[in-house]
Structures are given as structure tokens and as C-alpha cells.
Amino acid sequence: MKLLTCPVNGTRPLSEFVFGGEYRVAPPADCTDAEWAAYVHNRSGAPGIKNEWWYHAPSGTWFIAERNTLTDKVMRTYLKGQEGSK
Amino acid sequence: MQTDKFITPIAHAFSAGLGSWGVINGMQVVTQFVDKDVEEIRKELLGIADASFLGKFGVKGRHAAQWLQDQGVDIPTQSNSWVADADGNLVLRLGGSEFLIEDAPDGNLCEKLLKADAKRAGVYLVPHVEASLVLSGSAVQELLVEVCSIDLTRAALGTQEVIMTQFAGVSVVLIHQDLEGEARYRVWCDSSYGPYLWEFMAGIASEHSGGPIGVGNYFSL
Amino acid sequence: MPLRLLKYALSKDYPGTRFFKAHETPKKSYDVVIIGGGGHGLAAAYYLAKEHGITNVAVLEKGYIGGGNTGRNTTIVRSNYLTPEGVKFYDASVKIYEGLSEELDLNLFYSTRGHFTLAHTESAMRTMRWRAEVNKHVGVESYVVGPDEISKACPQLDMSCSGQAPILGALYHAPGSVARHDGVAWGYARGADQLGVEIFQNTEVLGIDVKAGKVVGVNTNKGYIATSKVLSAVAGFTPRICEMVDLDTPIVIHPLQACVTEPMKPWLDTILVSGSLHVYVSQSSRGELVMGSSLDPYEVHSTRSTLDFVEGLTSHMLDMFPFLSNIKVVRQWAGMADMTPDFAPIMGKTPIEGFYLDAGWGTWGFKATPISGKTMAETIARDHAPDLIHSFRLSRFEDYELTGEKGAASVGH
Incomplete structure (x- = not known):
């Protein structure tokens, strides 16, 4: 059983969580059509350490996990806006 | 607030002609499943009861804690913890800024809060119609390990901890309550999953010679 | 055959012809x-x-x-897709496959089985009718069938799926096949x-x-x-x-897992797919049931397989075929699926x-x-x-x- 640690509810089986995709920042509103299309569709598909949205379903908590998509090892999890804290 | 048009969300799990029905707090519920003596034995081993008729109230938002305190409600100071007031009403803090309040059987705190003025920025009411269950008995841990992956023993849970996890794939809120020398678990889940979870847990309870019992075994009504 | 094997085993040099030069x-x-x-x-x-x-x-x-x-992969070949562009493309593939063993002079065990995509809900039936119409329009043999026809093609199937998800009908696709991948x-x-x-x-x-x-x-x-x-x-x-x-x-890369059971005598002639139960299954020429399910739910660049997958898949298989409860899963594996939106x-x-x-x-x-x-x-x-x-x-x-x-x-x- 794989485990993931919700920053609010603690360590839980992965089945309690929903993957929300990579944390991404939208381009500015005045970007070009091509930039916008790239933002809408393209993803950083290559493996590496990524920040991703995860959702703890029983409590409705969205948080961010820093995870290596090659090894599936989670470095840390934190609430949005609390990157600096442990 | 409730009328006798309400029926417990567990109703779909009950076959026709099962036990005796009654109305508690405006909700039709099964008050007794089998003979009193058998229910007593079930309770000792592994009892499961439907407490969905208890009044519920929810509020969330960044000023929800302050608003509740303004209404004279004692709130838990820690995230994911709970307190009971002198009348036995439960106040659960779900995460940091959301609260679930459940009345004691003879309580009317929820009705009072529903009437209070909550039109304030940062205070949002959350309707609650969960299925609400009670579990107890010497074999209750056997049931919990079958439905849940995390350690829910008394030792693992702090005395006032609120756990949000999944039972048999269904999201639940859970607390452990010591009452009158007796240890019991309280479980809330979305009412649409209530019958499924009830059937699942009542089935396990039966395997341990326990089973469904009237809620009067837990609360004086 | 055993003598030929023995000859291979005793020879110092590999006596057979290589399939391709070892550059x-x-x-x-x-x-x-x-x-x-x-x-x-x-x-x-x-x-x-x-x-x-x-x-x-x-x-x-x-x-x-x-x-x-x-x-x-689970070796299924079919062309019953949803868009005309997709159906045409995969149909062209099926047509080449049908003559490929002869063209390559190698027995690919290409076996046309007929392919049922089971529908357990009205909305799934709607999609099946849609796919059938698109397929027919492009000239591909697909049509919607009722429970009787499914039961006839696969009498072993529990049409109620353990009472959990009764089968209302299916999209039948005649050219559906399996091959030795x-x-x-x-x-x-x-x-x-x-x-x-x-x-x-x-x-x-x-x-x-x-x-x-x-x-x-x-x-x-x-x-x-x-x-x-x-x-x-x-x-x-x-x-x-x-x-x-x-x-x-x-x-984006998600793992896709599959597994096979121990071999059995042939009993499953067709290929069965259930979107609702997340299962596709066929019986290989070796007698193993080849089974696959849905994608793993998040991005991982790995071919490790999980217990969760076999548990989930087999539980749904038992909804469809309760008599398989004593059959063992003997192998499982994963591939890295390159998913598009x-x-x-x-x-x-x-x-x-x-x-x-x-x-x-x-x-x-x-x-x-x-x-x-x-x-x-x-x-x-x-x-x-x-x-x-x-x-x-x-x-x-x-x-x-x-x-x-x-x-x-x-x-x-």
C-alpha cells in the first residue's frame, strides 16, 4: 500500500487521494494565442521532480506534493501558500 | 426543524418488516431490530446503531470560529479535534475553519444556530444531512481493521481527535468517545452512501455475533 | 520436435537461422x-x-x-472507434493485420473473435449506438446487440454482474481480434x-x-x-x-497494467470489454485469460505493477465470472502509456x-x-x-x- 501525507490530516493510504495534475502558472492575460494554446494543452511530460496538486477526498483538502515522477518518491507536501514552512 | 416526513438515510438498507419503527426528532427510524436481550448481547460484542435523526449544523469560513464563539458555543482550539458541551452536544472542527455540530438527543443547539444571524463575510452555512452511526463492543477493532487502512485504536487516537478517512471506499468523519465508562465510535458519512456502509458494517458485525441495534441502547431517548 | 530441440541444446553454435542480423x-x-x-x-x-x-x-x-x-499490451485489434477519422484509420490497420501473417511469412496467431463492449447503463447504451452508427457509416461491421445475443456468445457471463451492474446490451464488433504481439x-x-x-x-x-x-x-x-x-x-x-x-x-505518462491467469481449456471465444467494470478480457491461444483495466490514476515513469490493480481487476472479473474464484493470476506487469488529452x-x-x-x-x-x-x-x-x-x-x-x-x-x- 502506497502512502501519502496530507499536510492537515496526516499519513494516509494513497486510495484516499485524488491526483490533480501538475501545479502550473497561467501565462499573463495578454499572451499570444500560441502561448495560450501551449498552456492549455502542453505538459512537462518528461520525468523529474514536480510540484503537483493532490486532493484528500475525505476532508476535501487540496495541497501540493513535491514528487519525483520517475521513482514515485514524495519529497514533501504542503498547503498552497505555505511553501516555506515544514 | 424536521417533520415526520423525514426517513433515515439508512432506510434503503432495511428490508420491509424489519424491526419496529418509530419517529425520533421528526425522523422515521428503526427503534428496535431484535429482542431487547439480543440487542444487549450485540452491543457488548459489536453493535451498530443509526443516529441519523440527531440534529446537525455546519458552518465554515475564516470567521466561522469567531461567529460560533459569539453564539456562545465552545469550540475546539485545535484543527481536527472535537469537544462536547455540558449538555452532550458535539462540536467537531473539520480541518481549520469548518465546523460540524451535532445535537445531543435532547439538545436544540443546532436549531438555535440555524435561527441565528449568520449573514456575515467569512461565515458560510453548510447543510448537513449525513448518515450518522454509532459503533461499539469488544470486537469493534476487528470491524475497523476490515473497513479502514489506518490505526483507529484508542491508543492511536488522541482523546479529542477528529479523523477524516475512508471506510470501505466511502469518506467518513470519525471520533472516539468515552461515555459513561463505555467506549464508542461515532461515524458520519454522506447519506447516499449510508445504506451501503451500513450493510457492509452490519455484515461484519454479524460475523462477530454482533449486529444492528436500536439507538436507544446508546442514548436515553 | 523434441529431437530438434535436443539438437539445438547439444550444438555449440546456434543452428537455427536468426530472425535478424545482430548488428x-x-x-x-x-x-x-x-x-x-x-x-x-x-x-x-x-x-x-x-x-x-x-x-x-x-x-x-x-x-x-x-x-x-x-x-x-493485451493484444486486442479492433476498429470500433468513435470518430470517423479514428474508425477509418484503425479499420485500415485491421485490414493489413488480416493478411499480415502471410505477408511476413510468420504465424501471428491472428484470431478473429468478435468483440463485445458491454453497456451497463442507459448512457453507455447511447454511446454504443453512437459508435455503431459511426462504424456503419464508414463501413465497419459494428452493431448494438441485446442481452440474449451476448448470453449466447458467452453463456458463462453473469448477465447481472453479481447484481451490481446488469448488462443492458453491447456494441458488437465482428472484426475484433487478438494476435501474438x-x-x-x-x-x-x-x-x-x-x-x-x-x-x-x-x-x-x-x-x-x-x-x-x-x-x-x-x-x-x-x-x-x-x-x-x-x-x-x-x-x-x-x-x-x-x-x-x-x-x-x-x-503525460501513466502506467497501464495487465495480468494473465493460469491456462484453462478454451471457453471464452469472444473478447469482452466493460467500461463500467473497467475490464477487458480475452483468452489467449495458450488458454490464459489476458486481462487489462484502466490506467493508473497518476503520472509515473515506471513499469512496476501494484497489488491494488490485481485486487480491483479480479474483483470486477468475479462480478462477471463468479466461477473463476479458484483461478490464479500468474503474471502481472505494466507498460508506460503515453496519454493525450x-x-x-x-x-x-x-x-x-x-x-x-x-x-x-x-x-x-x-x-x-x-x-x-x-x-x-x-x-x-x-x-x-x-x-x-x-x-x-x-x-x-x-x-x-x-x-x-x-x-x-x-x-x-
């Missing part, structure tokens, strides 16, 4: 370099040589041929080899040399190869190859001159092996993609002209 060191340059020695890459090499006379071709395979998703890779490899293509196993591409927007060569662990045309046919490794040429794509592949040219992409094969790649090889060969030879794959071009995303195949491409969503 070790690549030449200094090739007309075309194909990255990926799976079915797709080898088929492209074969058709380049056979149909376009381009034989100075190297196929570079990091591991061994057919060891990636070609050898990890490693045979497809080996057949194309031998065919390409005989026409002069050089296949290099254990040869990893480390970088792609692009100058002024044009491909000029590739760096490998066996040295530099000059070339002006590179085809990437690497499925789950596509994002890593694309990173080498600084090309962004919508592709619209569940259609990404094929053809790219903004980098000479860099061609055959990717985005997610959970639907094996069935397309012959036609993707053929169309990619044409794209490379003429530097122009044929109309059949126009809807699969990479630029469709920039043009917001997606080819929505989600309703027909896999299960469990």
Missing part, C-alpha cells in the same frame, strides 16, 4: 534513424524499405525489440532486416543534434550517427526524446525539420501497428503526412481541432 556498431550515417524497436518503429522501417525503397535505415532500440508496450515485432524486424534495414539492440539515444531547426544527427551510446531524418516511436519515452529536441507536447495519437511532422513523431499511443497502440508503420513511412519518405493521419497531427492542439476518442479508446473514465 553491433552503427555506420557513420543513415538516411533515416528510427528510435524505438517496438512494433511501430520496426513496421515503419519495414514499409520504408518495402514501399519507398529507403533501405539505409537504422532502428535503435535501448533494450530488446518488442520489449516495451508492444510486448505489454511479440510475433508482430519479430515479423516486422525480420521483414525489415531482409530488405537491408539495420537493427541495433542495447543502443540508447543520448541526444538529438539539431542545427538551425533541422535534424542533423543523433548521439548514441555507440557513437554519433549523422542523419537528416529521425522518427521517434518510443511510446512511454516520448517526453524524454522530445525534450532532446526541445519540443513541448501534451503527452483527446485519446487520439500524435503522428506526423513536427516544427523541427526532419523530426517525425509517432506517439501518443496511450492504451491503443498495438492495434495500430501496421497502419502507423505504413503511414509514418510515407510521411518520412515524402516529408508529407497522408490524409489518413491528418487528424492526428501535433498541430491540432494549437488549432483547437482535437480528435475526441475518449469514449472508445479505453475503459474506466
Whole structure:
């Protein structure tokens, strides 16, 4: 059983969580059509350490996990806006 | 607030002609499943009861804690913890800024809060119609390990901890309550999953010679 | 047969003919370099040589041929897709498959079984009727059938699915088949080899040399190869190859798992798929039930398999076939599926001159092996993609002209 640690509810089986995709920042509103299309569709598909949205379903908590998509090892999890804290 | 048009969300799990029905707090519920003596034995081993008729109230938002305190409600100071007031009403803090309040059987705190003025920025009411269950008995841990992956023993849970996890794939809120020398678990889940979870847990309870019992075994009504 | 085996065992030299020459060191340059020695890459090499006379071709395979998703799928071949573009494309593939054993002179155990996509809900029935109409329009034999016909074709099936999800009907697709997937890779490899293509196993591409927007060569662990045309046919490794040429794509990698049971006497003639129960199953020529399910729910670049998967899959299998409760699962594995947002592949040219992409094969790649090889060969030879794959071009995303195949491409969503 794989485990993931919700920053609010603690360590839980992965089945309690929903993957929300990579944390991404939208381009500015005045970007070009091509930039916008790239933002809408393209993803950083290559493996590496990524920040991703995860959702703890029983409590409705969205948080961010820093995870290596090659090894599936989670470095840390934190609430949005609390990157600096442990 | 409730009328006798309400029926417990567990109703779909009950076959026709099962036990005796009654109305508690405006909700039709099964008050007794089998003979009193058998229910007593079930309770000792592994009892499961439907407490969905208890009044519920929810509020969330960044000023929800302050608003509740303004209404004279004692709130838990820690995230994911709970307190009971002198009348036995439960106040659960779900995460940091959301609260679930459940009345004691003879309580009317929820009705009072529903009437209070909550039109304030940062205070949002959350309707609650969960299925609400009670579990107890010497074999209750056997049931919990079958439905849940995390350690829910008394030792693992702090005395006032609120756990949000999944039972048999269904999201639940859970607390452990010591009452009158007796240890019991309280479980809330979305009412649409209530019958499924009830059937699942009542089935396990039966395997341990326990089973469904009237809620009067837990609360004086 | 045993005597022949004994002869092989006692001989110091390998007495049989090799399927393809064991090349070790690549030449200094090739007309075309194909990255990926799976079915797709080898088929492209074969058709380049056979149909376009381009034989100075190297196929570079990091591991061994057919060891990636070609050898990890559940071997189903079908064309009952949702979009006219998809149905035409996969139908062309089925047609090539039907004659492929003869063409490659190798028994691919291509077995036409008939394919049922079960519907357990009214909304699923609606999708089945939709797919049937699109299929018929394009000339593909698919139609909606009721529970009686399903029961007749597969009497072992619990039509109520343990009372959990009663079967209302199905999309029946007559040409639905299974084939020996490693045979497809080996057949194309031998065919390409005989026409002069050089296949290099254990040869990893480390970088792609692009100058002024044009491909000029590739760096490998066996040295530099000059070339002006590179085809990437690497499925789950596509994002890593694309990173080498600084090309962004919508592709995200999710593992897709499968497993087989111990062999049984033949009892399952057809191929069964249930979207609601997230199961597809057929019985192989060895008697094993070959079973697959939905994608793993999040991105991982790994072929590790999980207990969760077998538990979930077998529980749904038991809903359909309760009598299998004593049958053992003997093997499970995973492949890395290169998923696209619209569940259609990404094929053809790219903004980098000479860099061609055959990717985005997610959970639907094996069935397309012959036609993707053929169309990619044409794209490379003429530097122009044929109309059949126009809807699969990479630029469709920039043009917001997606080819929505989600309703027909896999299960469990």
C-alpha cells in the first residue's frame, strides 16, 4: 500500500487521494494565442521532480506534493501558500 | 426543524418488516431490530446503531470560529479535534475553519444556530444531512481493521481527535468517545452512501455475533 | 520436435537461422534513424524499405525489440472507434493485420473473435449506438446487440454482474481480434532486416543534434550517427526524446497494467470489454485469460505493477465470472502509456525539420501497428503526412481541432 501525507490530516493510504495534475502558472492575460494554446494543452511530460496538486477526498483538502515522477518518491507536501514552512 | 416526513438515510438498507419503527426528532427510524436481550448481547460484542435523526449544523469560513464563539458555543482550539458541551452536544472542527455540530438527543443547539444571524463575510452555512452511526463492543477493532487502512485504536487516537478517512471506499468523519465508562465510535458519512456502509458494517458485525441495534441502547431517548 | 530441440541444446553454435542480423556498431550515417524497436518503429522501417525503397535505415532500440508496450499490451485489434477519422484509420490497420501473417511469412496467431463492449447503463447504451452508427457509416461491421445475443456468445457471463451492474446490451464488433504481439515485432524486424534495414539492440539515444531547426544527427551510446531524418516511436519515452529536441507536447505518462491467469481449456471465444467494470478480457491461444483495466490514476515513469490493480481487476472479473474464484493470476506487469488529452495519437511532422513523431499511443497502440508503420513511412519518405493521419497531427492542439476518442479508446473514465 502506497502512502501519502496530507499536510492537515496526516499519513494516509494513497486510495484516499485524488491526483490533480501538475501545479502550473497561467501565462499573463495578454499572451499570444500560441502561448495560450501551449498552456492549455502542453505538459512537462518528461520525468523529474514536480510540484503537483493532490486532493484528500475525505476532508476535501487540496495541497501540493513535491514528487519525483520517475521513482514515485514524495519529497514533501504542503498547503498552497505555505511553501516555506515544514 | 424536521417533520415526520423525514426517513433515515439508512432506510434503503432495511428490508420491509424489519424491526419496529418509530419517529425520533421528526425522523422515521428503526427503534428496535431484535429482542431487547439480543440487542444487549450485540452491543457488548459489536453493535451498530443509526443516529441519523440527531440534529446537525455546519458552518465554515475564516470567521466561522469567531461567529460560533459569539453564539456562545465552545469550540475546539485545535484543527481536527472535537469537544462536547455540558449538555452532550458535539462540536467537531473539520480541518481549520469548518465546523460540524451535532445535537445531543435532547439538545436544540443546532436549531438555535440555524435561527441565528449568520449573514456575515467569512461565515458560510453548510447543510448537513449525513448518515450518522454509532459503533461499539469488544470486537469493534476487528470491524475497523476490515473497513479502514489506518490505526483507529484508542491508543492511536488522541482523546479529542477528529479523523477524516475512508471506510470501505466511502469518506467518513470519525471520533472516539468515552461515555459513561463505555467506549464508542461515532461515524458520519454522506447519506447516499449510508445504506451501503451500513450493510457492509452490519455484515461484519454479524460475523462477530454482533449486529444492528436500536439507538436507544446508546442514548436515553 | 523434441529431437530438434535436443539438437539445438547439444550444438555449440546456434543452428537455427536468426530472425535478424545482430548488428553491433552503427555506420557513420543513415538516411533515416528510427528510435524505438517496438512494433511501430520496426513496421515503419519495414514499409520504408518495402514501399519507398529507403533501405539505409537504422532502428535503435535501448533494450530488446518488442520489449516495451508492444510486448505489454493485451493484444486486442479492433476498429470500433468513435470518430470517423479514428474508425477509418484503425479499420485500415485491421485490414493489413488480416493478411499480415502471410505477408511476413510468420504465424501471428491472428484470431478473429468478435468483440463485445458491454453497456451497463442507459448512457453507455447511447454511446454504443453512437459508435455503431459511426462504424456503419464508414463501413465497419459494428452493431448494438441485446442481452440474449451476448448470453449466447458467452453463456458463462453473469448477465447481472453479481447484481451490481446488469448488462443492458453491447456494441458488437465482428472484426475484433487478438494476435501474438511479440510475433508482430519479430515479423516486422525480420521483414525489415531482409530488405537491408539495420537493427541495433542495447543502443540508447543520448541526444538529438539539431542545427538551425533541422535534424542533423543523433548521439548514441555507440557513437554519433549523422542523419537528416529521425522518427521517434518510443511510446512511454516520448517526453524524454522530445525534450532532446526541445519540443513541448501534451503527452503525460501513466502506467497501464495487465495480468494473465493460469491456462484453462478454451471457453471464452469472444473478447469482452466493460467500461463500467473497467475490464477487458480475452483468452489467449495458450488458454490464459489476458486481462487489462484502466490506467493508473497518476503520472509515473515506471513499469512496476501494484497489488491494488490485481485486487480491483479480479474483483470486477468475479462480478462477471463468479466461477473463476479458484483461478490464479500468474503474471502481472505494466507498460508506460503515453496519454493525450483527446485519446487520439500524435503522428506526423513536427516544427523541427526532419523530426517525425509517432506517439501518443496511450492504451491503443498495438492495434495500430501496421497502419502507423505504413503511414509514418510515407510521411518520412515524402516529408508529407497522408490524409489518413491528418487528424492526428501535433498541430491540432494549437488549432483547437482535437480528435475526441475518449469514449472508445479505453475503459474506466
